[in-house]
Amino acid sequence: MTIDHTHDPAARSCVPGADGHPDFPVQNLPLGVFSVGDGARRPGVAIGDHLLDLAAALAAGLLTGEAARAVAAAEGGDLTGLLALGAGPRRALRAQLFALLSADSPDRDRVPPLLHEAASGTLHLPARIGDYTDFFVGIHHATNTGRQFRPDQPLLPNYKHVPVGYHGRASSIRPSGVPVRRPHGQAKPPHRDEPVFGPSRRLDYELELGVWIGPGNDLGAPVPIGDAADRIAGFCLLNDWSARDIQGWEYQPLGPFLAKSFATTISPWIVTPEALAPFRIPQAKRPAGDPDPLPYLLDPADQAGGALDLDLEILLSTRASREAGLGxxxxxxxxxxxxxxxxxxxxxHHTSGGCNLRPGDLLGTGTLSGPDLDSCGSLLETSQGGKVPIRLESGEERRFLEDGDEVTLVARGRREGFATIGFGACRAMVLPAS
Amino acid sequence: MTIDHTHDPAARSCVPGADGHPDFPVQNLPLGVFSVGDGARRPGVAIGDHLLDLAAALAAGLLTGEAARAVAAAEGGDLTGLLALGAGPRRALRAQLFALLSADSPDRDRVPPLLHEAASGTLHLPARIGDYTDFFVGIHHATNTGRQFRPDQPLLPNYKHVPVGYHGRASSIRPSGVPVRRPHGQAKPPHRDEPVFGPSRRLDYELELGVWIGPGNDLGAPVPIGDAADRIAGFCLLNDWSARDIQGWEYQPLGPFLAKSFATTISPWIVTPEALAPFRIPQAKRPAGDPDPLPYLLDPADQAGGALDLDLEILLSTRASREAGLGxxxxxxxxxxxxxxxxxxxxxHHTSGGCNLRPGDLLGTGTLSGPDLDSCGSLLETSQGGKVPIRLESGEERRFLEDGDEVTLVARGRREGFATIGFGACRAMVLPAS
Incomplete structure (x- = not known):
């Protein structure tokens, strides 16, 4: 993950409002798919409060070589083909866009016709998600939730050996802004002998990162750990909405199913590994006594810089708080x-048995809780299983989500000497059960 | 599920060898995708030992109205669009093909140019599988495997209330004939304190039916039980290959993952609900003491005829048995x-929380074991967890699968007064770990 001139914090953009933008300065240049008035889906890049139409930039002759090939692969407003090309064309596109959008770009007069105001556009899923896999790598989350089921053994014996994951539902992934309907489902309340069917009463969010797969691998051909970073095309935020009452009743022995499959919300911009290069950090040293990863999971470069330092936040807006004018x-x-x-x-790990990943596949990290109550990535943890409500500035309390609640996930890379890079919002409102 | 003239056991076909064919008489007419010499994928129908090219039949003007619309929707050799059209066009196609292929068809002279010998063609996955879900509805399998983990409580408390299922891996589903590579993976042998990584030593098959989804449902719009049968476009056989040593170590708390995702084999023909109408039977009466299904899972028509009477078989051929000339x-x-x-x-159940199914989605039933040792759908059950080997006619023993073993699943509907209907083979050979 090389730091180069595209990470220069002093770089300025010819697009008004981009410099110092909290998410999308010229050092970011995330990829996405948008539509404006006519509804046609176009590949685009976020720059400040604008969307740059990549197909229009290509048509205007402003992209060449590998960068042009990357945009041509995204025809029809679907980045899957672009992701499949891998790092070379993606980096070429970044470099040419950085030059095009710089304050001193010789083509700066040709940029305004390519721009749309972000507020005038609709963002879509950026790629065809073939398979979606959700991992469980947030160790504080695994410990916190495990404690509720197994106070004496919160982490199962496999946790520190296996990057535990499971298959999720691809069809119900939606971009930020699409509301989430509270699901019906079976649950067995503790005070009853038989299950009941009805709207979930323990609806929750989960704060995760999403990982977009670029070049895939053939069935039967595992990706060695040393090559694994090259298969990753970018990152997003992911809210793994969860109905805890449904989950508690259904999940044994085959894992979560309908408790999760009613909705997953992602931030629609693909933030590239290049944009996040400044925020790479060494993998945290394992506490004394923890086992070493098995060799197929060990790579010196990954140990040295495979982790990410990104600030994450969860924001909750309720109907009452909005009516009171509160943020x-x-x-x-x-x-x-x-x-x-x-x-x-x-x-x-995912490919170690031969399972094939395809371009546009999405991986979730699992809930990224911190060690404290005010850093928990789910209400299940924050409210300690629904026992201790949190108090909001509006004076309301929450154990779990109520109808009208709107949840926003935020991610930003901040580092001295670099521009701040954001992911854009991952936001959705809870609608009442139908 | 109406019985009509297309189920007449006395019906004869103009295609030589179709009458009395063990799988594909004119009363079956399953849908698939094949290629011949030039490699182009074409929609087709199995008739006896032949493949009928549906696109060629359409081009020849032999299909009209809804039937023509169905085949037109399968252009490009992908039946997803045909499945999406639902029962009306699918039934119209069946009726016109039945007439076309009858012994007294006025167009019988125009049939031979549409045919290819099945042995000369390659069968492909018939549709784009968006999501694959595997259920667990074989109660003997659930009991047998549960007993190995929990002798005192083989069936978990939710089993008789919830049609338990989980998300599977779509990318690694392959049609019959594609070999399966023995996976590497993590396992923790009982006599060791730490896990090891290597080729699975407990490779197994699972005998399942697959269910193809036709018209889907919108996100947030559950399919009522009374409408659910109309969403099913057909059936196949499904071998849910399983690495038991990997599964035992990885599956808690989120369910099976790499133990299954290295390969799933399906029979490539979509056997329609119409073809299987004679083999519908009432849902088995629940034993006294079992709970009634919750109302969202209860429908009189489904109770009366929602189950299937299909004979299932598992055949195993080993390298030694083949060399000895044994079947x-x-x-x-x-x-x-x-x-x-x-x-x-x-x-x-799958849609009850709002999860959307899409045309071409695939559901697995879970392993369909019978009550006895010689009716078990997996070696895990037959060998009682690997403790009691089975003896083959070749003199060999098997606890789990060895390299070179070829597993074939077979399904046939047999009923007095009706033609026998088969699914075609679901077959694959185990290759050594790479």
């Missing part, structure tokens, strides 16, 4: 460094 | 009636 309440602050396994380890 | 050894015989939940109940 969203910050429920938690956490950081992506609370991952026991790196994303490269997730990829290497 | 495959029948390891087990079972029946699809051993499902505790119907496929309509699976669909209604």
């Amino acid at each position: 969203p309440h910050r429920v938690a602050r956490s950081n992506a460094r609370h991952m026991y396994w790196t994303v490269a380890q997730m990829v290497a | 495959p050894h029948r390891v087990a015989r079972s029946n699809a009636r051993h499902m505790y939940w119907t496929v309509a109940q699976m669909v209604a």
Whole structure:
């Protein structure tokens, strides 16, 4: 993950409002798919409060070589083909866009016709998600939730050996902004002998990062840990909405199913590994007594710089708080460094038995809680299983989510000497059960 | 599920060899995708030992109206669009093909140019599988495997209330004939304190039916149980290959993952609900003391005829047995009636929280074991957890699968007064770990 001139914090953009933008300065340049008035989906890049139409930039002759090939692969407003090309074309595109959008770009007069105001556009899922896999690498989350089921053994014996994951539901992944309907489902309340069917009463969010797969691997051909980082095309935020009452009743012995499959929300921009290069950190040293990862999960470069230092936040806005004119309440602050396994380890493990990943596949990290109550990535943890409500600035209490609640996840890379890089919002409102 | 003239056992076909064919008489007419010499994928129908090219039949003007619309939707050799159209066009296609292929068809002279010998063609996955979900509705399998982990409580408390299922891996589903590479993975042998990584030593098959989804449902719009059968476009056989040593170590708390995701084999023909109408039977009466299904899973028509009477077989051929000129050894015989939940109940449950199914999604039933040792759908059960080997006709023993073993699943509907209907083979050979 090389630091180069595209990370220069002094770089200025010709797009008004981009410099110092909290998410999308010229040092970020995340990839996405948007539509404006006519509804046609176009590949785009976020720059400040604008969307740059990549297809229009290509048509205007402003992209050449590998960068042009990358955008041509995204025809039809689907980045899957671009992701499949891997790091070379993606980096070429970054470099040419950085030059095009710089304050001293010789083509700066040709940029305004390519721009749309972000507020005028709709963002879509950026790629066809073939398979979605959710991991469980947030060790504080695994410990906190495990404690509720197994006070004496919160972490199962496999946790520190296996990057535990499971298959999720791809069809119900939606981009930020699409509301989430409270699901019906079976649950067995503790005071009853038989299960009941009805709207979930323990609806929750989960703060995760999403990982976009670029070049895939053939069935039967595992990706060695040393190559795994090259298969990752970018990152997003991911809210793994969870119905805890449904989950508690259904999950044995085959894992979570309908408790999760009713909705997953992601931030629609693909933030590239290049944009996040300044925020790479060494994988956290394992506490004394923890086992070493098995060799297929060990790579010196990954140990040295495979983890991510990203500030994460969860914001909650309720109907009452909006009516009172209050801003969203910050429920938690956490950081992506609370991952026991790196994303490269997730990829290497996923493919270690021969399972094939395809371009556009999505991996979730699992909930990225920190060690404290105010850094928990789910209400299940914050409210200690629903026992201790949190108090909001509006005076309301929450054990779990109520109808009208709007949850926003935020991620930003901040580092002295570098521009701040953001992911854009991952936001959705809870609608009442139908 | 109406019985009509297309189920007449006396019907004869103009295609030589189709009458009395063990799988594909004119009363079956399963849908698939094949290629011949030029490699182009074409929609097709199996008739006897031949493949009928549906695109060629359409081009020849032999299909009209809804039937023509169905085949047009399968352009490009992908039946997803045809499945999405639902029962009307699918039934119209069946009726016109039945007439076209009848012995007294006025167009019988125009049929031969549409045919290819099955042995000359390659069968492909018939549709784009968006999501694959595997259920667990074989109650004998659930009991047998549960007993190995929990002798005192083989069935968990939710089993008779919830059609338990979980998300599977879509990317690694392959049609019959594609070999399966023995996976590497983490396992913790009982005599060791730490896990090891290496080729699975407990590779197994699982005998399942697959269920193809036709018209889907929108996110947030559950399919009522009374409508659920209409969402099913057909059936196949499914071998849910399983690495038991990997599974035992990884599966808690989120369920099976790499133990299954290295390969799933399906029979490539979509056997329609119409073809299987004669083999519908009432859902088995629940034993006294079992709870009634919750109302969202109860429908009188489903109770009366939502189950399936299909003979199932597992055949095993080893390298030694082939070298000795022996035929495959029948390891087990079972029946699809051993499902505790119907496929309509699976669909209604799956969507009950709002999860959307898409055309081409695939559901597995879970392993369909019978009550006896010689009707077990997995070696884990037959060998009682690997403790009691089975003896093959070749003189060999098997606790789990060895390299070179070839597993074939077979399904046939047999009923007095009706033609026998088969699924075609679901077959794959185990290759050594790479």
